[in-house]
Amino acid sequence: MRIIVGEGSCGIAAGAHKVYESLEAAGITPQITGCVGMCFLEPIVDIYSDGGELMRRLVKVKPDDAATIAEAEKTGDLSLLDSITISDEDAAFLSKQTRIALRNCGVIDPTDINAYTANGGYIALRKVLGMTPEEVIEEIKISGLAGRGGAGFPTWFKWNAARQSVSDTKYLICNADEGDPGAFMDRAVIESDPHNLIEGMLIGAYSIGASEAVVYVRAEYPLAIVRLQEAIAQAEKAGYLGKNILGSDFSCKMRIKAGAGAFVCGEETALIESLEGKRGMPRLKPPFPAQRGYNDEPSNINNVETFANVAWIINNGGKAFAAMGTENSKGTKVFALTGKIRRGGLVEVPMGMTIKDIIYDIGGGIRGGRECKAVQLGGPSGGCIPSDKFDTLIDYKELAATGAIMGSGGMVVMDDTTCMVGMAKFFLDFTAKESCGKCVHCRIGTKRLLEILDRITKGNGLQGDIDLLTELCEAVKDGALCGLGQTAPNPVLSTIRYFRDEYEAHINEKRCPTGECADLVTYSIDADKCRGCTLCAKKCPVNAISGSVKTPHVIDSEKCIKCGQCAAVCRFDAVIKR
Amino acid sequence: MCHCKCNENSDLSALDGVLKEYAGVKGSLITILQKAQDIYGYLPTDVMYHIAEAIGTTPAEVIGVATFYTQFRLKPVGKYLIMLCQGTACHVNGSERIETAICEHLGIKDGETTSDGLFTLKNVACLGCCSLSPVMMINGETYGSLTPDSAIGVLENLRKESNA
Numbered sequence: 001m002r003i004i005v006g007e008g009s010c011g012i013a014a015g016a017h018k019v020y021e022s023l024e025a026a027g028i029t030p031q032i033t034g035c036v037g038m039c040f041l042e043p044i045v046d047i048y049s050d051g052g053e054l055m056r057r058l059v060k061v062k063p064d065d066a067a068t069i070a071e072a073e074k075t076g077d078l079s080l081l082d083s084i085t086i087s088d089e090d091a092a093f094l095s096k097q098t099r100i101a102l103r104n105c106g107v108i109d110p111t112d113i114n115a116y117t118a119n120g121g122y123i124a125l126r127k128v129l130g131m132t133p134e135e136v137i138e139e140i141k142i143s144g145l146a147g148r149g150g151a152g153f154p155t156w157f158k159w160n161a162a163r164q165s166v167s168d169t170k171y172l173i174c175n176a177d178e179g180d181p182g183a184f185m186d187r188a189v190i191e192s193d194p195h196n197l198i199e200g201m202l203i204g205a206y207s208i209g210a211s212e213a214v215v216y217v218r219a220e221y222p223l224a225i226v227r228l229q230e231a232i233a234q235a236e237k238a239g240y241l242g243k244n245i246l247g248s249d250f251s252c253k254m255r256i257k258a259g260a261g262a263f264v265c266g267e268e269t270a271l272i273e274s275l276e277g278k279r280g281m282p283r284l285k286p287p288f289p290a291q292r293g294y295n296d297e298p299s300n301i302n303n304v305e306t307f308a309n310v311a312w313i314i315n316n317g318g319k320a321f322a323a324m325g326t327e328n329s330k331g332t333k334v335f336a337l338t339g340k341i342r343r344g345g346l347v348e349v350p351m352g353m354t355i356k357d358i359i360y361d362i363g364g365g366i367r368g369g370r371e372c373k374a375v376q377l378g379g380p381s382g383g384c385i386p387s388d389k390f391d392t393l394i395d396y397k398e399l400a401a402t403g404a405i406m407g408s409g410g411m412v413v414m415d416d417t418t419c420m421v422g423m424a425k426f427f428l429d430f431t432a433k434e435s436c437g438k439c440v441h442c443r444i445g446t447k448r449l450l451e452i453l454d455r456i457t458k459g460n461g462l463q464g465d466i467d468l469l470t471e472l473c474e475a476v477k478d479g480a481l482c483g484l485g486q487t488a489p490n491p492v493l494s495t496i497r498y499f500r501d502e503y504e505a506h507i508n509e510k511r512c513p514t515g516e517c518a519d520l521v522t523y524s525i526d527a528d529k530c531r532g533c534t535l536c537a538k539k540c541p542v543n544a545i546s547g548s549v550k551t552p553h554v555i556d557s558e559k560c561i562k563c564g565q566c567a568a569v570c571r572f573d574a575v576i577k578r
Numbered sequence: 579m580c581h582c583k584c585n586e587n588s589d590l591s592a593l594d595g596v597l598k599e600y601a602g603v604k605g606s607l608i609t610i611l612q613k614a615q616d617i618y619g620y621l622p623t624d625v626m627y628h629i630a631e632a633i634g635t636t637p638a639e640v641i642g643v644a645t646f647y648t649q650f651r652l653k654p655v656g657k658y659l660i661m662l663c664q665g666t667a668c669h670v671n672g673s674e675r676i677e678t679a680i681c682e683h684l685g686i687k688d689g690e691t692t693s694d695g696l697f698t699l700k701n702v703a704c705l706g707c708c709s710l711s712p713v714m715m716i717n718g719e720t721y722g723s724l725t726p727d728s729a730i731g732v733l734e735n736l737r738k739e740s741n742a
Contacts, residue, residue: 009706009707010706010707010708010709010710012720013705013707013710013713013715013720013722014707014710014720014722039707039708039709039710040709042709178706179703179704180704181664181665181666181667181703181704182665182666182667182704182708183704184704184706184708187706219612219649220702220704220705220706221706257609258609258612259647259649260608260611260612260647260648260649260650261647261648261649261703262646262647262648263703274608275605276604276605277604277605277606277607277608277609277643278605278607278643279642279643279646280646280647295604295605336708338666338667338670338708338709338711339666339667339670339671339708340670340671344667344708344709345709376666379666410666412666412667412670413670414670418670423669426666426669427666430703436646541682563678564675568726
C-alpha cells in the first residue's frame with residue numbers, strides 16, 4: 001500500500017503538509033504528489049495498491065486522522081476510512097473531465113524525474129529528435145493547438161515564424177507570469193508536473209532552433225520555482241537538457257527568471273523588457289518577437305498550459321488532439337473554477353463543452369442555494385456571461401461573440417449577491433493600478449473609467465454616464481498600445497451589455513439592487529422580528545442603535561455608518577438591508 | 579560612498595557578493611534588487627544608489643525599476659507581513675469586509691505598518707488559493723475561509739506569540 005499526500009500550494013495552504021507530518025509521526029512513510037485540482041476537498045490523501053491502483057481517495061483529511069490511516073494500512077481494513085472517503089457525487093468532478101495538460105497532476109510525484117519517465121515522460125522528446133523541425137511544426141499545425149494564455153494565436157504559426165528567422169542565437173521563453181487574479185492552472189502544472197513543461201519547451205526549442213530557454217515565473221509562486229529548479233537539475237543530470245541532448249546535435253540550456261510582480265508582464269514584449277532587467281513596458285509591434293525579441297534576437301513565447309499539451313500531441317499525434325473540440329477550437333482547456341461554486345478547483349474539459357456543463361455537472365452548481373447570476377471569464381481582460389447564455393460553447397469564437405474571452409481560464413462564478421457595477425469597478429481598479437503608463441489611452445483612460453464607476457457606486461452617478469462609459473471604452477480599446485489596455489474596457493462593456501438595469505438603478509434611483517454598494521444601502525430593524533436581545537446595539541461601533549431589553553430596537557440612520565455588523569450578528573434576521 | 583541625501587546608513591558591504599556574482603551579466607538589475615531586498619528586508623535608498631554606481635547606471639533607472647514592480651518595498655516592513663488577497667474569487671467572497679476589519683483593528687491602511695512595528699498590511703492581486711477564499715498569507719502561512727472575526731483572531735494570536 002502506498003499513501004500519497006497532495007502537496008500543491010493550495011493543498012499545503014489547506015494543511016496538507018501538517019497531515020504529511022502527522023502521518024510520518026504515525027509510522028507511515030508517505031509520498032507526495034501535486035494538485036489533482038479538487039481544491040474544495042483539500043487536504044487530499046490517496047491510497048494506492050502496490051500495483052498502482054487507486055484504492056481510496058481521502059478528503060478534508062486532518063492531522064488527527066493519521067492514526068486511523070495508519071491502522072487501516074496495518075490491518076488492510078480500508079472500511080475504517082469510510083467517513084473521510086470521497087463521496088460518489090464529489091468524485092464526479094473528475095469523471096467529466098479530459099486531462100491532457102493536467103494528465104500527471106495529482107498522479108505522479110513532481111519531485112522525481114523517474115515518476116515522470118515511468119508515465120511516458122521524455123518519449124516525445126526522443127521521437128522529436130528523429131524528426132526535422134519542420135515535421136514537428138507540421139504536427140503541431142495538424143493538432144490545431146492555439147495559445148492558452150489568452151490570445152488564442154495558433155502555436156505552429158509562431159513557431160514557424162521564429163524558425164524562419166535567421167540568427168545564431170534564438171530564445172524560447174515560457175510565460176509563467178500568471179497574473180489574472182483568479183487563475184492558477186499554470187502554477188499547478190509547474191508544481192505538479194514540471195517535467196511536462198520542460199519537455200514541451202524542449203520540443204519548442206528544437207522546432208525553432210533555440211539553444212537557450214527561459215521560464216519567466218511569477219515571484220508569488222515560490223513552490224513552483226523550487227520544484228522547477230529541482231526538475232531542471234534532474235533533467236540536466238539525465239541528459240535531457242544541456243549539450244548534445246540524448247546524443248543528438250541539439251543542445252539547449254534552461255533557466256528560471258523570477259518576475260517581480262507586474263500584470264503587464266504577461267504581455268509578451270513587456271515580459272521581454274522585464275527579462276532584460278527593465279521596467280516591463282510593452283514595445284511597439286512590429287518587429288514581432290519572432291523577428292527581434294529578447295536581447296534583440298528572434299524569440300518565441302508561449303505560456304505554460306500551451307507547452308503542457310505539446311508532448312501529448314507528439315506522442316498521440318496532432319490528429320488525436322484535433323479530434324477533440326469544435327471547428328475553431330481544438331483540444332482541451334483548463335479552467336480555474338472559483339467564486340460562489342460548490343466544487344471549486346482546476347478542471348480540464350474538451351473544447352465544445354457548454355458553460356452550463358462545467359458549472360453544474362462538474363462544479364456541482366452554486367454554493368449556498370442561491371441563484372447563479374453570471375460567470376466572469378478571462379479576468380480583467382474578459383467579460384461576464386449571464387446565466388441565460390450558459391449554453392455557450394467553450395470555443396474561442398463563440399465566447400468572443402458574447403463579449404467575454406477564453407482568456408487564460410479564470411472562471412469566477414457569481415450569484416445574485418454580486419453587484420455587477422461593483423464587479424466592473426473591481427476590475428478597472430486592478431487595470432488602472434497595473435497600467436504601465438506608457439500610452440495615454442490606457443494610463444488615463446482606465447483612470448477616468450474607474451472614476452466614473454466609483455461615482456456610480458457611491459450614488460453620485462450622472463445622467464449620460466452609461467453613454468460616456470461606452471464611448472470612453474471604445475476609445476481605450478482603439479487607442480491602447482498593448483493587450484492590457486485594449487482589453488481593459490471589456491468588463492465594463494459586458495456588464496453594461498447584460499446588466500444595464502443595474503447601472504440604471506444606481507444612477508437613476510440611487511439604489512444598488514444587490515445591496516453590495518455600501519453607500520447606497522440603508523439599514524433598519526423589522527420590529528416584528530426583533531426580540532430586543534441588544535446584541536446589535538452592543539456590536540454597533542457608532543452607537544446608532546437604541547432600544548431597551550426585550551423591546552424592538554431602532555437604527556438612527558443619521559449616525560449609521562453602514563458597516564453591516566448589526567445584520568451580521570442578528571440571530572433573528574431582523575435587520576433589513578435595502 | 580553614498581551620494582544621496584537620505585539619512586540611511588545601510589551596511590553596503592552585505593551586497594558585495596551579489597554585485598560580484600552579477601557583475602557584467604546583462605539585464606540582471608531585477609535579480610540584484612530581489613537579492614538586495616532579501617538581505618535588507620526592503621530597498622533602502624542608499625542601497626539603490628550603491629547598486630546604480632556598481633552596475634554603471636543612473637539612480638533614476640534603478641529607482642524607476644524598483645517602483646515599477648509591486649514586489650519591491652521602499653520602507654521596512656513589520657515583523658508580520660499580512661498579504662491580503664484581493665483576487666477576483668476573494669472579492670466575490672467578501673475580501674473587502676476582511677480588509678475593513680483588519681484596518682479598523684490595527685489602525686493602519688494598505689501599505690502601512692503599525693507603530694509597534696508588528697504588522698504591515700499589503701493588498702495583493704491573487705495568491706492562487708481561490709477555493710479557500712477569502713485568504714490572507716502571513717509570513718508564508720496561509721489562512722483561508724476568513725471572516726472578519728477569524729482574521730482578527732489570527733492577528734491577536736500572532737501578537738500573543740510575539741509577546742511570549
